[in-house]
Amino acid sequence: xxxxxxxxxxxxGLAVTELFRQPASFLLILxxxxxxxxxxxxxxxxxxxxxxxxxxxxxxxxxxxGIILAGYAACATLHNECQSGTILIVFSKPVSRLMFxxxxxxxxxxxxxxxxxxxGAASLLAGRLSPRNFEFDTLGLRLLLVIPLIAIIPAALIxxxxxxxxxxxxxxxxxxxxxxxxFTLGMINGExxxxxxxxxxxxxxxxxxxxxxxxxxxxAAIALSxxxxxxxxxxxxxxxxVLFSGLISDHLITLLPxxxxxxxxxxMILPDIQAFWPADRLAGGESLSLAMIAHAAAYGIAYTFxxxxxxxxxxxxxxx
Amino acid sequence: xxxxxxxxxxxxxxxxTKVFRDFWGRPKVRAVNGINLDVxxxxxxxxxGPNGSGKSTxxxxxxxxxxxxxxQLSVLGESPRSVSVKTRIGFMPEESYLYKYLTADEILNFYxxxxxxxGPHKIERVxxxxxxxGLSKARDRRIGxxxxxxxxxxxxxxxxxxxxxxILLDEPTSGLDPxxxxxxxxxxxxxxxxxxxxxxxxxxxxxxxxxxxxxxILLQGEVCATGSVQELLATPDTLKLTLxxxxxxxxxxxxxxxxxxxxxxxxVDHTGRTLESVYIEKVSQKKSASS
Numbered sequence: 001x002x003x004x005x006x007x008x009x010x011x012x013g014l015a016v017t018e019l020f021r022q023p024a025s026f027l028l029i030l031x032x033x034x035x036x037x038x039x040x041x042x043x044x045x046x047x048x049x050x051x052x053x054x055x056x057x058x059x060x061x062x063x064x065x066g067i068i069l070a071g072y073a074a075c076a077t078l079h080n081e082c083q084s085g086t087i088l089i090v091f092s093k094p095v096s097r098l099m100f101x102x103x104x105x106x107x108x109x110x111x112x113x114x115x116x117x118x119x120g121a122a123s124l125l126a127g128r129l130s131p132r133n134f135e136f137d138t139l140g141l142r143l144l145l146v147i148p149l150i151a152i153i154p155a156a157l158i159x160x161x162x163x164x165x166x167x168x169x170x171x172x173x174x175x176x177x178x179x180x181x182x183f184t185l186g187m188i189n190g191e192x193x194x195x196x197x198x199x200x201x202x203x204x205x206x207x208x209x210x211x212x213x214x215x216x217x218x219x220a221a222i223a224l225s226x227x228x229x230x231x232x233x234x235x236x237x238x239x240x241x242v243l244f245s246g247l248i249s250d251h252l253i254t255l256l257p258x259x260x261x262x263x264x265x266x267x268m269i270l271p272d273i274q275a276f277w278p279a280d281r282l283a284g285g286e287s288l289s290l291a292m293i294a295h296a297a298a299y300g301i302a303y304t305f306x307x308x309x310x311x312x313x314x315x316x317x318x319x320x
Numbered sequence: 321x322x323x324x325x326x327x328x329x330x331x332x333x334x335x336x337t338k339v340f341r342d343f344w345g346r347p348k349v350r351a352v353n354g355i356n357l358d359v360x361x362x363x364x365x366x367x368x369g370p371n372g373s374g375k376s377t378x379x380x381x382x383x384x385x386x387x388x389x390x391x392q393l394s395v396l397g398e399s400p401r402s403v404s405v406k407t408r409i410g411f412m413p414e415e416s417y418l419y420k421y422l423t424a425d426e427i428l429n430f431y432x433x434x435x436x437x438x439g440p441h442k443i444e445r446v447x448x449x450x451x452x453x454g455l456s457k458a459r460d461r462r463i464g465x466x467x468x469x470x471x472x473x474x475x476x477x478x479x480x481x482x483x484x485x486x487i488l489l490d491e492p493t494s495g496l497d498p499x500x501x502x503x504x505x506x507x508x509x510x511x512x513x514x515x516x517x518x519x520x521x522x523x524x525x526x527x528x529x530x531x532x533x534x535x536x537i538l539l540q541g542e543v544c545a546t547g548s549v550q551e552l553l554a555t556p557d558t559l560k561l562t563l564x565x566x567x568x569x570x571x572x573x574x575x576x577x578x579x580x581x582x583x584x585x586x587x588v589d590h591t592g593r594t595l596e597s598v599y600i601e602k603v604s605q606k607k608s609a610s611s
Contacts, residue, residue, distance in 0.1 A: 003436030010433035014419065021421055085417035089478065092383050092411035092488075093434040096403050165421075320385045 008099055011090075015077050015107030020114075024072055026167045029115050030151075030174065032065035033122035037144060040130040052283050054130040055205055058123035059212060059279050062116070066216040067243055069115055071236035073108045074223035079231060088320055101224070101312050108220045114175070116213035120206050121178040127202040128185050137190040143181050150177035207288040208278040214300040215276035219243065221304045222271075225311025228318050246273030271303055330486050330517040331359035331382060335391035338377050338541075351377040353541035354391065364508060364518045366528040366549075369538035375521040376414060378538070379488050382519070383411055396486060407435065410484035414491045414521070416471035420464030424455050424474050427463060428481065435482045449477040452507070454500070468495035476504065480511075487511065487518045493527050498599045505531050526596075529553070562591055 019025055039061065040054035081087045090100065129140045151174035159166040186198045219239050226235045245252065249270045256262045275296045278288055338352040352374040359365045367375045380386040381393060384400035398405040418427055428446045437445060450459050453473035463471060472495050479487060492508070493501045508518055508531055522528050528535060529549055536546040545552060566574070571588070579585045 001438070006433050006436055006438065010430055014422075014430055018419070018421070085413060085415055086419060087417075088380075088383075088385060088413050089411065089417055089431070089475075090434065091385055092406060092409060093431060093482075094403050094406040094436075095434055317387075319387060320380070 004099065007095055008103055011095070011100055011103035012106050015104050016110055019073050019077055019107055019111045020168050020171060021165050022072075022076055023167055024076070025069065025111060026171055026174075028065050028069045028072065029118050029171065030148075032061055032069075032115070033118050033174075033178065035065070036061045036119060036122040037126050037129065040126050041136070041141075054126040055123070055202070055208070055282050056279050058119070058126050058205060059208060059277070062119040062123070062209060062212050063215070063243065066112065066115060066119075066212065067219055067239040068236055070108065070112060070216055070220040070223045071227075071239045072232055073111050074104075074220060074227040075230075075232040075235055077104050077107060078224060078227040079229075079235075082228065082318075082320060085320075091320065097316050098312060101315050102308075105221060105224050105308060108224060109217055112216050112220050113213065114171075116209055116216065118175055118178060119212075120209040121175075121182050123205040123209055124182050124201050124203075125178075125185065127205055128182075128200055135190075139188070139190060139192050140185050143184060147174065147177040147181055150174075150180070204282055204287050207293055208282055211276045211278055211288065211293060211296055214297055215246075215271070215273055218271050218300055218304050218307065221307040221311065225307055225314060228311075228315045242271065243273060246271045247277060250274060272299065275299060328361045329358050329394075330361050330396055331357060331365075331519065332394045333357040333378075333391065334393075336378070336381065336388055336393055337390045338374070338381060338386060339389040351541055352381070352388075355536075355538070355541070355543045357536060357543070357546075359517060359519055361517050362512060362515045363533045364512045364520065364531050366532035366535035367519065367521045367538060368523075368525065368528060368535055372540075373538040374541040375538055376490060377541075379411075379490055379519070379521060382488060383409070407482060408485040410479035410482060410487045412472075412475045412479040412487075412489045412492055414494070416463075416466075416468070416475045418463045418471060418474060418478075421462060423460050423462055424450060424466075424477075425459045427474065428477060431478045431481055437481070445481060445483075449480055452480075453477045454503070469497060469500060472496055473500070476507075485516060487516055489518065489520045491522050491524075492520060493522065493524055498596055499603055501527065502596070502600055 036058045039057045081090075091097070125140075125144070129137050129144070131137075151170050154173050155166050155169035158164055158169045182201075186201050187194060189195050189200060219242065222242060223235050223239055226238060230238070249266070249272055252270070253263050253266055256266060281288065334356055335354045336352055336357070337350070337354050339347045340349045340351055342348045351372075355374075355378070357378075367378060369375050377386060381388050382395055382400055384402070384406075387401070393400055396405050396408055419430075422430065425446065428449065429442065432442045432446055450456055453476055455470060455473055455477070458466070458470060463474065466474070472492070476489075476492060479489065487508075489508075493504055496504060505527060508520075512518055512531075512533075520528065520532065532549055534546070534548045535552065536543050538544070565571075575586055575588070
């Protein structure tokens, strides 16, 4: 294996280990899934709304917890490394700054993808368990209680007997438990009778979550670019501003003077988050087409590339 | 003297200056102010100076972690910002900046991967260094559980992983017990005999005196004295004479003679042992008795 590939995997592997061992990562992923699954129950009970509340709140929670996770992960892996001084030893080795920066981004992207995976599963559950005509699926709700038990008890035992990281195994157990419950509830209805697999699940939520995942990868690139100099609260605050500005970017552009250059400039600066917000289409009963996802993905890749270039330009001359 | 001048310079700094600036780009602190340094191959060079004198800033510039504001700096004949030159450098920072959740074994393997080491060579090198710094029994413990001295040892091990030509050590004996400190000094002397160049920053003047061939004293970012340790310590008009204690009559006669010759009566004292030598002897005796 060439030296640069070995270095890249070593750096990525360490950053992934670091991120997946952070208690905050576990808590954010767990909280996001819990809010996603439980919020529609409370909302429906209050307002008597239909299942589209589950979709809307799922997507909103994914964005909300996603930007916190992206900002936190970027700062935990880059800013903390600069602050703690571990970066001094790494850069005393023959490691290029570009490789270091990209390895950090890949590690954050893997954490975000794991988060999107869990959010997608939780969103499927939210859609499946949201009450119809004020009737709760009590069997499904009981099954939900199994998830934290499967996540925490084996992880605690592994930690006790082998001293391995509790958080890593809890995350692994949590994702496995989530998938198991999704599959189980995909095969039975509220009365416990067998139904055709997936007939009660709203599969449209999965491409919608993926679309938001792409937006989160863009925001993660912005977070990493900021994290070499800014702290976690500041980074998350800026991400929130970017997210909300991006969501209303069409409206902001109409406020500008009638200048093509200005409008083009704002389009370049602000990410078009609306392209990744599918809640309105889903509420209208539409599904997301492959072309739409491909178009958003292409835009996301181009934007992320641009942001990473700017971020690296700032990081390249950073002094420690 | 000519031989010394002809020796290859591993680190060469001319008018090296570092000014830290504030948010608006205004000069805030002149940490290093136009220093000239020549560190030659195979020597142990000491950078001395009080806190804030610019020692660590100089080391960081040598590593390319800080960029000089002005002046020229070459390390092993290359720019310090070159990535390739780092394959020949080992660095141990002042604090043990290590990933606390990794074990000693994992952290050395990680750094070995950064050097592109693999296979049996990597395993042998990691094992040898863990053995050399005396951490064989703690290799599977997390760094976060290490004492300061143990973390310093692993810091030294990572600095030697690549068998570097140039070793930069910031306070290498800080936090070490006297025996470990002696072992580190012996190791550094052995490395210098192998032709390695070593640059050390330290406040422990006795350690520096023991091992450094040349030193530079920094004060407020400027070199205020430089030269070999012997040159700096020598007082040309004073001598120290060590001899087996003679009889009182002989001693008085010699002292009278010397007083007539120099005009002052010489001071007579018993040769004392250092506390370090007593400590090492007693602890070694106790260890060998218990084993």
